[in-house]
Amino acid sequence: MDMNEIKEIFFQECEEQLAELESGLLKLNDGDRDPETVNAVFRAVHSIKGGAGAFGLDDLVSFAHVFETTLDCVRSNKLEPTQDVLKVMLKSADVLADLVTASRDGGGVDESRSRSLVKELEALAHGELPSSSGHDAPKPAAKAAPAAKVELPKPSDDSGFQPIPFSFDGFGEDDEPAVEGSLYEVIFKPRRELYSKGNEAALLLRDLSRLGEMSINCDTDALPALDRMDPEASYFSWKISIRTTRSEDDIRAVFEFAEWDCDLEVKFAEEASSNEELPMVPVPFDLSILDDSSAGEEETASERGASEEAVAAALSAAETASNVSRAARVAEKKESAAASAAAQNNAAAAAAGAGQTIRVDLDRVDRLINLVGELVINQAMLSQSVVENDATGTSAVNMGLEELQQLTREIQDSVMAIRAQPVKPVFQRMSRIVREVADMVGKSIRLVTEGENTEVDKTVIDKIAEPLTHMIRNAVDHGIESPEKREAAGKDPEGTIKLTAKHRSGRILIELADDGAGINRERVRQKAIDNDIIAADANLSDDEIDNLIFMAGFSTADKISDISGRGVGMDVVKRSIQALGGRISISSRPGYGSTFTMSLPLTLAVLDGMVVTVAGQTLVVPLTAIVETLQPEASAIHSFGANQRLISIRNSFCPLVDVGRVLNYRTTQANPVEGVALLVESEGGGQRALMVDAIQGQRQVVIKSLEANYTHVPGIAAATILGDGRVALILDVDAVVAASRGQSMKPEMSLAATG
Amino acid sequence: MSYAVKNLIQGSKELIAFRISDQEFCVNIMSVREIRGWTQATPLPHAPAYVLGVINLRGAVLPIVDLSARLGMKDAEPTARHVIIVAQMKTKVVGLLVEAVSDILTITDENIQPVPEVSSDLERQYARGILAIDKRMICMIELDALFPDTESEVA
Incomplete structure (x- = not known):
């Protein structure tokens, strides 16, 4: 499978996700406050973002990210999904759909529209909660950088101790943010699905370790006795404390692709020192850390972590206590929401297991449908020749044929059902x-x-x-x-x-x-x-x-x-x-x-038709057009003008149209009394009586395109193949009626024939 | 070296020769999908005279063209001995009614003689060259020129 195929699958999935997104948003719009709906919406955007990131579709990623951030606020109950909010979101969904289309087919999108929506989304995320911790994810990182710069002169104060100030400088710049990071508690409990999908907990933990310094504790309490152990189950969970300048979102990003297959809890344990609410505090605090790091460079990570923790705890105690606890509360709330989402997602996946689906190329289905059409025709041909050669009609062959007929009918119905879509x-x-x-x-x-x-x-x-x-x-x-x-x-x-x-x-x-x-x-x-x-x-x-x-x-x-x-x-x-x-x-x-x-x-591949004979030719008239059939009597036929004839039906006069004449099958008008009239309803509501020579019967026929190998034929909608293997033409009733009105036989919109 | 490869190198091509009344024609074998016997066709209304109708070719609706009439000769009277050459022209497939298929020729470009100056536009429109083989004259025709955009101009 090459990249393009994978990309194609991604776009197909995008469409599904977009549909999911829109239906979710509409449900919310109708007042649905089910957290699962919010989660479904969030998941849809999240999946699009994830896939788009893998293919480097930056526009899509950046828009989806902003959208996701705002949705996250809704998910964590920080933003009430009011009508106004949802209006913006629905518009964003539209733009997201446009972006997906643009990414697939090339072409541009309305830049100004998406830009203004990005602003609106950001405003929503910010406006409602000026100091939310979850959303302000980029902020601590942004703040940390200037903080580090401010502190740059400080190592140079200590340069007396350092023979090579330059290297210390560089070290300081690189390492300082890491040292100053906030402490997060991560509880990571994989489920068996995680392993069955080929993910590896160790790799995820290794990725996590790149974010900062961390210590890991493996919880093996859940491990049962060996004889009761399911080899494919997941028993371990990990408790990780990580000190990083990155945000909680970054930590979550590590688990991005495993998110739905594990219980993940990221708890904010301790505020970063460069908190915006404590503009004056960092000075002494940073100094202490600098002393720490310059003096005890060889200190083990855990020791340093512990000392920092103590310092930080003491310093932030007074002013940030309330702030921290609020943040922690918010984080916890978010966690429970995510956890329940994961659980429900799991349940939904289990339920979906009953009705599994596969993705099949439409061409293959069409081919199958064509083949079944052939089968139906062949079966009809076979029965016809058996009937012709077997006058008694009681042989075992006939019985078998009847069963075959039923089977083919069933196969046809099932195949048609494959194409059926909601x-x-x-x-x-x-x-x-x-x-x-x-x-x-x-x-x-x-x-x-x-x-x-x-x-x-x-x-x-x-x-x-x-x-x-x-x-x-x-x-x-x-x-x-x-x-x-x-x-x-x-x-x-x-x-x-x-x-x-x-x-x-x-x-x-x-x-x-x-x-x-x-x-x-x-x-x-x-x-x-x-x-x-x-x-x-x-x-x-x-x-x-x-x-x-x-x-x-x-x-x-x-x-x-x-x-x-x-x-x-x-x-x-x-x-x-x-x-x-x-x-x-x-x-x-x-x-x-x-x-x-x-x-x-319900389908355009088959049609219920009346098989009729006109001037020795077999034609099929769509049953939907026929109102009634009747045997004209000589007394009901009235000549009208030079070569028009009317037929009186229950005291109303209806123009008589000789189909054989209109289709140039014969040059003279047929005698109506010898034929059958089909009363048809045509476009414009008017009724016409179509003259045919005889009715052969009523049959379901498989529509075959004439245009595929030939061209449109005026008066003919499509073709079909009858039981005797010969091609019969399907009449375009509207065109024939129009021709009888004296309009020229222009190529009309054809009865869309596929297969 | 296989035969096909040799042909490719020498710039030769294979042609299918067929007979219509007393004349012989040939077309590039690459455009021929199959050759089958004549079956009764379902006439199409409002079709040009040389379109005999449509037949069922394993589920596809295949228009049949009387090549004799299309080339300006007298209309064919199809019998069970007539054959239909199923030819691919761009995206469409058309059946050509001819009297009989006579030969498969392998020729190089040197074998092809230019079409002599004749007055008829029709011949000039489809004839792409003349082959002299075993004292026979075989006219090479270009199917795409016979049916530009397959019939759309006569609809």
Whole structure:
């Protein structure tokens, strides 16, 4: 596995972490105060930072670090996650996502935006707690450096004792901070996972020893008798006292990659001498240490530690007592939070063990799906030839074939389930759009999502994102009123958009409801009249008026904004939904909001179709388009104009479209009485009767792309392979209907065929 | 030294020769994926006359082109003896209906004679050279020139 592959995995994981981050933040936004949620959010940012650091993605690391610091304040209950705080955090999550994308695909990010967010985050971390010990991590280090410089002249005071002042000087500069560091108590208790992941406690301790001087005590109390010992378990724990100028965070950083697999406690035992609250104290204190170090250079580390401890304790006793105890308290609180987080994380991991997942390349899955498609076709071919050669139909072969048929069906269903993915990622993207657009138009809107774990084929997920984005923007921009208007109408100034997904009779239903003003029917009607979409005296029901917004070139927004309302609105949405084999409808109640309902097929790889014969050719008509089928009677057929014919169905007249004629399969119109009419609902709501010669049956077919090796064919959506092994074409109902209206057969948006 | 390596060094290439009515043509063997027998194709509506339709090639939908018609000769009347040369053109795969595959040739660039000045644009468009082999004349054609962007211009 080369670096690029590892990097690719990192970015994949980043996406998961970002999703986790966002959902966690949204939960917090909804008032969830579960420490585990906070921890999940923290972990997500932390993991991104860790991985980014490994790949040297500095921008990402530095932003993630600031973000993490602020989150840490929330985690340790130093910062209350209020709405305002979370707003900044959600924005930061967006920027983090941008940075990840930029790191992967190249390209830049909005520097000013991320800079201002960094400032906001820092302000949050600082503003709320001016003297917090956990967050001010960099401070002691920063302070220590100038302190060391101030003291530099001092060794030269002692130069009388030192034959080579220069070397002493250098020594002083290097060593002084170490000598002056604070004392931390670290309790490190690895769990068995630590070892099973290939970590080694000794190496971690060795790394820790580089931070400063330390003494280690190994606690072997937990070690059971030899016969009761589990060779893979972890029994030892270590108690370490370390004196270092580094911060607690640095100590934790040593255990960064083992953090979730051990119980780690870092306790602040003693303040660094260069405490900012004691500006005058360091002078005598430092002198004593200098004496110490210059006189007793060969002193053992522990002795020196002990003496320093005593001096420091005495000196800080008076003024810093309260400060220290506060810091220790805070540290302890943080510890318990981290510990419980680790425990819960462990529990979650254990629970997740039941539903393990693997990461598989999409190409492989697609290949498998293709092969299963072949299997289904082959099985159908086999049964067909057996049936042809076996008139009795009772042989053992037939029985076996039936079982095979069931098995293939099951295999097909299971394979399709592999591609099924929850709609969650798309829904999460929508929450970002709501945030951004609401910000832009100065509205306050919350997005409520439901059923985001509803699963649907990945291709469908990929393709609904765009129309859904469009609709969400519309809902935010036009649907929800401004806060003032809402207040005037007696509503909550904060608008709500509800996005729901659910399974309904083999399809997925996505609902987008807003609690805005609803559709202004008068204005829609007037607009439709102005735009020549309907006649001025047309008598339309409320429903029909609502559905006018799906007509091409219709935009009701008074002012055209750059968010929505360019006149290419809902008609595009409707087209793309229909291209997916879906339907969309709207219902609206003035004053209470509108609801868009989309119904989509669960997969684009197979389609339920009606197999028909037209001029000797076999065609498949998508079942979703067919409203009913009927056998026309001669009396119901009426000629209309030169070569148009209408069919009367229950006293309404419907244009008759000869499919064979439209597709150039024959040059003359077929006799309708000899064929079958399929009543189809087409784009624009109008009904047409499609004339075919005969219906062969209803079948689930595997969609094959025509474009892969050929090009788009007008009137044809895709191809499929039937039981006899021959290719059959899938009719593009909308295009055929449009052609019958006299529109030219332009290449239309095709029924997205994959596989 | 293996045969292939020798060919590579000498700059020679292998060609597949096939017959359409009484003429012989050849294409670079590297663009040929397989050769298979004729099966009935499903006609495509609104397709140019030389596109016979599509067939099922192990699950892929493969358009079939009547090479005779495409080269401006009379339309083929496909029989069971006809063969389909499955050729790769850029990203697309197309089946070419020809009467029979006659030979596999190994030639070097010296064997290729320039196309004589003829009036027809069509011949000049696809012919890349003429080979004289065993007193036969074989016309080398360039598939990519026959189907620039595979049919998109005739859609």
